[in-house]
Structures are given as structure tokens and as C-alpha cells.
Amino acid sequence: MALVRLLRRSQHLARIGCRSLSSPSPACPPPAPNQPNFPCVDAHAARESRLKARRSKPAPPAIQQDAETGPEPPYARPNPTTYHTYHHPHPLQLSYSTTPLPAFDIAYETWGSLSPSKDNVILLHTGLSASSHAASTPANPAPGWWEKFIGPGKAIDTNQFFVICTNVIGGCYGSSGPSSLEEATGKPWATRFPLVSIFDMVNAQFHLLDHLGINKLYASVGCSMGAMQSLAAGWLHPERVGKIVSISGTARSSPSAVAMRFAQRAVLMADPNWNNGFYYDGLPPHTGMKLARQIATITYRSGPEWDLRFGRQLRSNESPSLPDQSHPSIQRPPALCPDFLIETYLDHQGESFCLKYDANSLIYISKAMDLFDMTLPALQALNIKSNTSPFRKKMHTSSSVPHKTSHSKSHPPPVNPPPYLPALAAGMAPLAHIPTLVLGVQSDILFTVEQQREVADALRMGGNENVSYYELGGVWGHDTFLIDTLNVGGAIRGFLSLS
Amino acid sequence: MALVRLLRRSQHLARIGCRSLSSPSPACPPPAPNQPNFPCVDAHAARESRLKARRSKPAPPAIQQDAETGPEPPYARPNPTTYHTYHHPHPLQLSYSTTPLPAFDIAYETWGSLSPSKDNVILLHTGLSASSHAASTPANPAPGWWEKFIGPGKAIDTNQFFVICTNVIGGCYGSSGPSSLEEATGKPWATRFPLVSIFDMVNAQFHLLDHLGINKLYASVGCSMGAMQSLAAGWLHPERVGKIVSISGTARSSPSAVAMRFAQRAVLMADPNWNNGFYYDGLPPHTGMKLARQIATITYRSGPEWDLRFGRQLRSNESPSLPDQSHPSIQRPPALCPDFLIETYLDHQGESFCLKYDANSLIYISKAMDLFDMTLPALQALNIKSNTSPFRKKMHTSSSVPHKTSHSKSHPPPVNPPPYLPALAAGMAPLAHIPTLVLGVQSDILFTVEQQREVADALRMGGNENVSYYELGGVWGHDTFLIDTLNVGGAIRGFLSLS
Numbered sequence: 001m002a003l004v005r006l007l008r009r010s011q012h013l014a015r016i017g018c019r020s021l022s023s024p025s026p027a028c029p030p031p032a033p034n035q036p037n038f039p040c041v042d043a044h045a046a047r048e049s050r051l052k053a054r055r056s057k058p059a060p061p062a063i064q065q066d067a068e069t070g071p072e073p074p075y076a077r078p079n080p081t082t083y084h085t086y087h088h089p090h091p092l093q094l095s096y097s098t099t100p101l102p103a104f105d106i107a108y109e110t111w112g113s114l115s116p117s118k119d120n121v122i123l124l125h126t127g128l129s130a131s132s133h134a135a136s137t138p139a140n141p142a143p144g145w146w147e148k149f150i151g152p153g154k155a156i157d158t159n160q161f162f163v164i165c166t167n168v169i170g171g172c173y174g175s176s177g178p179s180s181l182e183e184a185t186g187k188p189w190a191t192r193f194p195l196v197s198i199f200d201m202v203n204a205q206f207h208l209l210d211h212l213g214i215n216k217l218y219a220s221v222g223c224s225m226g227a228m229q230s231l232a233a234g235w236l237h238p239e240r241v242g243k244i245v246s247i248s249g250t251a252r253s254s255p256s257a258v259a260m261r262f263a264q265r266a267v268l269m270a271d272p273n274w275n276n277g278f279y280y281d282g283l284p285p286h287t288g289m290k291l292a293r294q295i296a297t298i299t300y301r302s303g304p305e306w307d308l309r310f311g312r313q314l315r316s317n318e319s320p321s322l323p324d325q326s327h328p329s330i331q332r333p334p335a336l337c338p339d340f341l342i343e344t345y346l347d348h349q350g351e352s353f354c355l356k357y358d359a360n361s362l363i364y365i366s367k368a369m370d371l372f373d374m375t376l377p378a379l380q381a382l383n384i385k386s387n388t389s390p391f392r393k394k395m396h397t398s399s400s401v402p403h404k405t406s407h408s409k410s411h412p413p414p415v416n417p418p419p420y421l422p423a424l425a426a427g428m429a430p431l432a433h434i435p436t437l438v439l440g441v442q443s444d445i446l447f448t449v450e451q452q453r454e455v456a457d458a459l460r461m462g463g464n465e466n467v468s469y470y471e472l473g474g475v476w477g478h479d480t481f482l483i484d485t486l487n488v489g490g491a492i493r494g495f496l497s498l499s
Numbered sequence: 500m501a502l503v504r505l506l507r508r509s510q511h512l513a514r515i516g517c518r519s520l521s522s523p524s525p526a527c528p529p530p531a532p533n534q535p536n537f538p539c540v541d542a543h544a545a546r547e548s549r550l551k552a553r554r555s556k557p558a559p560p561a562i563q564q565d566a567e568t569g570p571e572p573p574y575a576r577p578n579p580t581t582y583h584t585y586h587h588p589h590p591l592q593l594s595y596s597t598t599p600l601p602a603f604d605i606a607y608e609t610w611g612s613l614s615p616s617k618d619n620v621i622l623l624h625t626g627l628s629a630s631s632h633a634a635s636t637p638a639n640p641a642p643g644w645w646e647k648f649i650g651p652g653k654a655i656d657t658n659q660f661f662v663i664c665t666n667v668i669g670g671c672y673g674s675s676g677p678s679s680l681e682e683a684t685g686k687p688w689a690t691r692f693p694l695v696s697i698f699d700m701v702n703a704q705f706h707l708l709d710h711l712g713i714n715k716l717y718a719s720v721g722c723s724m725g726a727m728q729s730l731a732a733g734w735l736h737p738e739r740v741g742k743i744v745s746i747s748g749t750a751r752s753s754p755s756a757v758a759m760r761f762a763q764r765a766v767l768m769a770d771p772n773w774n775n776g777f778y779y780d781g782l783p784p785h786t787g788m789k790l791a792r793q794i795a796t797i798t799y800r801s802g803p804e805w806d807l808r809f810g811r812q813l814r815s816n817e818s819p820s821l822p823d824q825s826h827p828s829i830q831r832p833p834a835l836c837p838d839f840l841i842e843t844y845l846d847h848q849g850e851s852f853c854l855k856y857d858a859n860s861l862i863y864i865s866k867a868m869d870l871f872d873m874t875l876p877a878l879q880a881l882n883i884k885s886n887t888s889p890f891r892k893k894m895h896t897s898s899s900v901p902h903k904t905s906h907s908k909s910h911p912p913p914v915n916p917p918p919y920l921p922a923l924a925a926g927m928a929p930l931a932h933i934p935t936l937v938l939g940v941q942s943d944i945l946f947t948v949e950q951q952r953e954v955a956d957a958l959r960m961g962g963n964e965n966v967s968y969y970e971l972g973g974v975w976g977h978d979t980f981l982i983d984t985l986n987v988g989g990a991i992r993g994f995l996s997l998s
Contacts, residue, residue, distance in 0.1 A: 259805065263790075267790050343757065346758055350765075371833055
């Protein structure tokens with residue numbers, strides 16, 4: 001029996017990537033049976049071992065399904081036959097570098113039909129880690145990340161609009177980013193890829209619009225980082241943007257949001273597999289990605305939702321063994337690995353994401369969000385400019401701030417405004433003539449409701465007399481834009497319908 | 500010249516722990532001069548290298564000063580001559596285990612003079628990572644963690660009170676914890692140390708009080724996790740606690756707080772150096788500790804404070820090199836390592852903490868906080884009981900909840916109370932006769948103001964007619980209790996003075 005146990009243990013250890021039975025290491029649980037064991041930590045080594053085993057096999061298909069854990073390629077690049085790719089063979093000027101990106105690809109998908117006059121186009125911008133697959137298409141019937149909002153009769157009505165969604169520059173779902181091959185070397189750019197800004201992402205999208213012969217957008221629509229892009233589109237090309245929808249975004253990343261993204265980048269970059277970003281020949285930093293996603297998930301949801309959804313419930317997949325088994329609230333002794341449902345939820349969110357997205361893309365795009373700042377001095381320091389008409393250019397290149405503090409009697413000056421509000425209003429002055437919907441969520445801890453008020457206030461102070469502003473309650477926090485079709489969808493549909 | 504450069508680079512790499520010039524690794528910056536470099540990541544390898552170098556030298560003194568980075572022992576156990584230690588030679592019953600802790604040490608310091616009748620004792624409880632050194636003493640003149648609050652004429656007036664502060668069981672500053680030697684083996688317990696609860700920490704403290712011949716406390720005082728202990732003391736020994744002060748604490752850890760502590764434990768336990776907790780013969784998980792502390796720091800402060808203190812200011816220790824150098828807000832191109840002051844602040848907080856505290860203690864004590872729950876069913880599931888008189892015992896061991904929903908006309912029933920409030924009131928009923936001060940901070944994201952209201956409401960609903968309740972504004976978040984001597988100190992002094 002002892003031999004059988006030893007054999008079983010040996011097989012188990014081999015499976016999770018341990019070569020020795022005698023030397024405890026983070027990859028291997030300690031050998032003695034009465035030593036503590038940490039399955040939540042062993043999971044990292046087990047994943048590493050599975051990835052290594054796959055690397056030694058013949059080239060896998062683009063997305064390989066794992067019975068236990070879902071798709072597990074190094075990261076999940078979607079099938080390129082299900083989206084379009086525009087190759088821009090000319091240099092892209094960049095915000096933070098005098099050296100342009102030599103050329104770039106941009107992946108995109110579309111829904112609805114382009115009108116003969118090409119005046120029904122909605123450019124939809126994505127959040128940090130989303131692909132161009134916002135909704136199902138004939139080529140890819142899988143539900144998209146905004147499936148419930150896009151379609152005939154939905155918030156973004158494809159009976160009326162031609163919707164375009166791209167993967168952002170810097171991403172890993174078909175557009176050029178750190179994982180793309182550099183033409184000059186034939187190798188992945190890795191961290192030699194230049195830093196990109198939200199404005200650079202949008203400029204790349206406008207090169208796509210040029211290619212498609214689309215001069216003016218009916219609307220630029222986005223949530224989260226997509227809202228930043230939406231506002232950036234209005235600043236870069238005010239004559240080409242008919243309306244703006246900014247949902248749970250910001251015009252100036254706050255130090256709190258920077259802090260929360262910094263914590264994610266720090267854990268990711270500390271993963272030895274990250275290797276300064278040069279991991280494409282080896283294994284991706286899957287442990288760092290899991291840990292980063294756990295932190296991110298905390299910022300995406302809200303405490304009130306977790307109170308309702310998880311409370312202090314314990315995970316239930318273990319047999320009870322506590323002295324007092326009579327009470328259902330504690331069924332077994334607590335452990336240092338996850339006990340509460342909230343912990344297993346975060347663990348699962350991290351596990352299911354850690355191989356689906358490129359780590360360098362996460363770092364680059366998260367940094368682009370941190371750097372986003374539409375106050376006038378920050379915009380003036382960029383290596384790119386707003387493509388405004390001479391009249392409008394005069395308005396926003398002046399370093400003086402607008403004198404008016406409110407655009408109408410219905411919107412009195414904000415109470416206790418942040419000190420930078422006039423500078424933000426000056427920076428956003430090119431958007432003065434673009435009707436804009438600003439929508440925020442009171443339980444959002446990442447893009448706080450104060451930041452939503454700030455966007456609306458800055459636009460109004462900058463002279464915009466067509467700012468629609470809504471605040472939503474509810475418990476979903478930042479992720480509300482993915483969930484609340486009734487309120488988010490209703491506001492969008494109403495705003496887009498107004499002539 | 501090229502040879503000199505190569506030699507310098509070789510020396511630099513050797514200093515930060517890199518053996519090869521040709522193979523890029525997380526420990527070593529890539530060799531080619533035009534390759535990206537990440538000093539924020541290299542810092543982990545450099546720290547590892549310094550620690551390794553020290554291990555090969557003769558045994559260092561207890562705390563070794565490093566000119567660059569401050570004290571760097573494996574972790575900073577304070578000089579044992581500056582605090583008292585009580586050794587309890589008998590077993591300590593534990594909340595989550597039928598096997599008791601065989602014996603334990605408890606480190607403590609005192610201020611003021613014990614009155615002849617021993618009726619002027621304040622037991623001060625610490626937060627997660629604090630030592631018994633709450634204020635300077637003749638033996639240790641270094642300022643303590645609550646220096647501004649303890650002393651003659653201060654909030655806790657040592658002209659009047661005899662103050663005792665202990666290092667908690669599970670800690671690493673002189674009390675028994677995972678880093679202590681297990682008597683049976685002569686080796687550090689590591690993760691074989693049993694899980695302890697907040698109640699176990701307090702029971703250990705009461706064994707110390709027994710040893711000192713102190714029957715009843717004038718008050719049990721604590722902030723953050725100390726507030727949990729303060730309330731736990733009232734539940735465990737209601738006849739021995741005269742007053743309770745609970746500042747920025749909770750009676751039931753929320754899923755949000757669990758999530759934020761889980762994220763810290765997860766990054767720490769993923770550090771290969773953690774080695775399932777068995778690192779005392781090797782190097783401590785300093786990288787994981789740094790990353791965990793960065794996350795913790797985010798939860799200790801508040802967004803409004805960072806808006807005022809850091810805003811979007813960039814760190815300034817690099818020479819300007821951007822195309823547009825005319826504007827002071829951006830002096831150099833951004834990088835993937837810290838750019839903003841908020842990032843360097845978090846980096847510094849992590850760096851300065853990562854070798855000062857034992858990683859296993861952090862994990863154990865953080866877990867004890869997660870498990871803290873004074874709702875009746877959770878208390879009933881513990882392996883320990885409240886030492887109430889028969890009359891009181893009847894009150895709180897009944898599984899029915901109190902029928903009254905408010906104790907007086909001056910405090911109407913709470914609006915929109917959480918569903919567990921009656922269960923919390925039932926659990927806290929043993930505290931009904933202990934005057935209690937509950938104080939919270941509106942900008943606290945870790946122990947939210949809703950949780951402060953919950954503590955006060957549950958106490959009142961449980962029959963306590965002497966609940967003082969204050970909410971503070973201000974921008975300091977959870978750390979307010981360390982900073983705001985005027986408001987926090989004033990409320991404590993007033994409450995302690997009331998007869």
C-alpha cells in the first residue's frame with residue numbers, strides 16, 4: 001500500500017512539474033504527508049508544466065481546448081479569418097516618440113450596412129483587453145463582448161447604423177502590438193515596441209476610416225478605455241466626429257486608477273517568465289498574468305455587488321471536518337488558500353484570463369490609460385496635434401483657459417471643482433461643438449463618479465452646450481457597461497436618436 | 500573605451516546578481532545597449548543578490564543598516580531587550596483547531612503606572628504589522644507607531660492610565676508566530692503553525708493580564724485590526740472589559756476587504772522564495788512582500804489624498820529628453836517602469852517594508868482578519884466560547900435574534916440595514932453593557948464607513964445604550980487613525996474621561 005501511495009504521489013508530482021520527491025520547492029508540495037499543502041500555489045507550477053509539455057508537442061492549432069481549463073495557447077489570438085485586417089504601409093506618428101511606427105495592421109469587424117452616403121458610421125472603441133469581436137458575425141457566431149448592445153433594434157441599432165470595432169494598436173488580437181513581428185528583424189517587437197497613447201490608437205483607427213472612404217463618423221462610442229478613445233477622437237478630429245458617447249471613462253486618469261494599474265504591472269513584470277518582455281520564444285508570464293487579473297477584477301466590480309453575491313459564503317467543494325459541523329456557515333477548518341467564495345471567484349477570474357491575453361499588450365495598454373490626460377498642458381506636450389480648423393485651433397492652442405465657467409443657466413458652475421478643471425476645459429475645447437453623452441456609475445471605484453462629473457463639467461466649461469449626463473446606481477461598479485442593457489443601452493439609444 | 504564600457508557593465512551586472520552578459524533574464528538587463536531596460540524589475544534581482552551576499556558573510560547583528568535601503572535583516576525582529584516577554588507554559592485553546600498551541604510567548608511594552616487597585620489599565624491592540632512599540636520608552640526611545648496618541652496629557656493620558664500593548668500571537672515581533680521555533684522540533688513552525696483567530700490573539704493577551712494580576716481593563720482600545728481585537732475582548736470577557744474603543748474596524752470582514760487581502764496573499768505566496776512557507780533557512784520572499792505591500796498601501800490611503808498630494812506629477816529624478824521640453828508637466832518620455840509620483844510612492848512603500856516583516860506572519864494575520872465575523876452563527880462555530888455570566892450567556896447563545904431593533908428614541912432603527920444585522924446584533928449581545936466608542940472615516944476604502952455604522956447599529960440593536968459614534972471626513976482614508984491626533988485623539992480622550 002505504501003508503495004502504491006508513493007507511486008501515486010510520484011505520478012501526481014510529475015504531472016504538476018516536480019522532479020524530486022525530496023526537495024520541497026514552490027513547484028512541489030513538501031514530501032512529508034503531514035506537511036502543509038497549498039493547492040492554490042501548486043496551480044502555478046502545474047500550469048507551467050502543462051505549457052511546457054505542449055511546447056514539446058507538434059505545433060498546436062490556433063486555439064487548443066483543454067478539458068480542464070479552457071483554451072490554452074500562449075495567448076488566444078482569434079482566428080484571423082473571422083476579422084478583417086487593414087495593413088497601413090506608411091508610418092504612424094506617435095505621441096511620445098519622434099520615431100514613428102514604420103507601418104501597422106489594424107484588425108476590425110463590422111455590423112450593419114454602410115449607407116450610400118457613408119453617414120451612418122459608428123466607431124466603437126474597446127476597453128483594455130477586448131478584441132474587435134464586439135458582437136457575433138456570420139464569420140464568427142460566438143457572442144461578442146457587447147453582444148447585448150449591438151444588433152437590430154438594440155441600443156446600437158444595426159438596422160440604422162454601420163458599426164466598426166477595431167482591436168487597438170498595442171493589442172494582441174490582430175492589430176500591431178508588442179507580440180507582432182517587426183518587419184526589420186522578423187522577430188516579435190516585445191518591449192522594443194514603442195509606447196503608444198490613446199490618441200495613437202485613435203489615429204490608427206482614422207487611417208482605417210480613410211481607407212474605407214469614411215470621412216465623418218455619426219458617432220464615436222466607447223466604454224472604459226473606449227470612452228477615453230471616444231473623447232480622444234473628438235479632440236484629434238473634431239470635424240469628423242458627429243457625436244461622442246463616453247461611458248465610465250475619464251478625461252484624465254486619476255492617481256488612484258494609476259495606482260491600481262501600477263500594482264498589476266508590477267506583479268506581472270516581476271514574473272521571471274516575463275523576462276523583460278522577451279518571452280515569445282519561451283513560456284508566457286502566466287502566473288503574473290493571473291495575479292494581475294485578480295487585482296484588476298477587484299477594481300472592475302463593487303463591494304455592494306459582492307455583499308449580495310458572495311457575502312461571507314465559503315466555497316463548498318470540500319467535505320466538512322470541523323469540530324462543530326452543525327452550522328452550515330463553517331463546514332471545514334479554514335486554510336491559507338482560498339476559503340471564501342469571493343476568493344475562489346478572483347482565483348477563477350485570474351486563471352481563466354492568464355493565457356488569453358498577451359502580457360506585454362496588457363502592460364502597454366494599461367500604461368496608455370495611465371498617461372491619458374486631456375488637460376491643455378498635457379495635450380501640448382504630445383508629439384501630435386488636434387486636426388482642428390483654423391478657427392477652432394485658435395481656441396485650444398491658446399494657453400489661457402476659457403473665461404466662462406458654465407455654458408447655460410440650467411447647469412450652474414460645479415460645486416467644489418478640482419483645481420485642474422479649467423485646464424481640462426481648455427484641453428477639451430475642440431470638442432465644444434460635438435454633442436456628447438457622459439454616463440457614469442456611482443459604485444465604480446476605478447472610473448469614479450466624480451470623474452464622470454468632471455468630464456461633463458469640463459465639456460460644459462469649454463463651451464459645449466450639448467452634454468447629456470447620467471449617473472447610474474446599481475451594484476455592478478465599473479462593469480455596469482457590460483451588464484446593464486436597460487439603463488446603459490437606453491441612454492445610448494436615446495442619445496443616438498436625437499437629431 | 501569599448502573595453503572599459505564592457506568592464507563597467509560586467510561589474511554592474513555582477514553587483515545585481517547576473518552571471519552572464521549574453522542571456523537576458525529577469526535578473527539581468529538585456530545586453531545590447533539599445534535593448535529596453537527595466538530598473539524597477541532589476542531591483543528585485545539586485546535585492547536578492549544583496550541578501551545572498553550577506554548570507555555568506557558571518558552572522559550579522561540583529562538589525563543591519565544598509566546605506567542605500569535601510570535595515571535589511573531577513574526581517575526586523577526588534578531588540579528583545581527593549582520589550583518584556585511573558586512565556587505562557589500552558590496550552591492555548593484555538594478557534595479553528597481542536598489541537599491547542601502547546602505554549603506561547605507574548606511580547607509587550609507598557610507606559611504609565613499601574614494603580615494600586617490595578618483599575619487604570621488600557622489594553623491597546625495593534626493593526627496587522629505593528630509591534631508592541633506603540634510609543635517610545637526608556638528602553639527604546641525610537642518613536643512608536645502611535646507616538647502622538649500616548650503620553651502625559653495626550654489622547655491616552657499616561658498620567659492617568661497604565662497602557663499595555665502586545666505583539667499579537669501570529670506576529671514576528673517577539674510573540675509566538677510562524678517564525679518562532681517549535682519546541683518539539685527546534686525548528687521554525689513555518690506554515691505548520693496553526694491558524695489563529697482574532698479571538699485567539701485576545702485570549703493570549705488575557706493570559707498575560709492574568710499573569711500581571713489584572714482582573715479588569717479600564718478600556719480595550721484598538722484601531723483597524725486592533726478594533727477587531729477590542730470588540731473580541733468585549734465578547735470573550737465582558738466582565739473584564741470596562742470600555743471599548745473601536746476605530747476604523749469592523750465586526751464582520753466584508754468580501755471587498757477579503758478580496759484586497761487575498762490579492763496580497765496571492766502575490767506573496769506565488770513568490771518562489773516563499774517555498775510553501777519554509778524559507779527560514781533560505782531567503783525570504785522579498786519580492787512578493789514588496790508587491791503585497793504595494794497593494795496594501797493602495798487600501799490604506801485614499802484617492803482624494805493622492806489627488807492633493809501627487810496628482811499626476813511625474814518623478815523628477817531623470818533628465819529631460821522629450822521633443823517638447825518647454826512644458827514642465829512632461830520632462831521626459833514615459834516608460835513602462837514608474838513614471839508618476841504615485842507609482843514611485845507605492846514602489847518605495849513596498850521596498851521599505853519588504854524586509855521588515857515576516858511573510859508568514861503577514862499571511863496568518865491577514866487571514867485572521869478575513870475570518871473575523873461576530874454574527875452569532877459564526878461565533879457559535881468557533882472552538883472557543885464567550886466567558887459570560889450565566890445570565891448573559893443565555894442572551895447570546897440563543898439562536899434567536901433580539902426582538903428590539905433600536906435601543907432608544909434618540910437612535911431610530913437604521914435605514915436600509917444589511918440583512919445580517921440582526922445576526923450581528925445577536926452575536927454582539929454580550930457587549931451590551933460595555934460603553935463603546937465607534938469611530939470611522941468616510942474616505943476609508945478598507946473598513947468603510949458603512950461598516951462603522953454597522954458596528955454601532957449592531958451594538959445598539961443588541962441592547963447597548965452607551966454607544967458613542969463619530970464619522971470623520973478628511974482625505975487620509977484608513978490611515979487616519981495614525982495621523983489625525985486632533986479628531987481621533989479628541990474623541991478617544993473624551994470617551995475615556997466620561998464616567
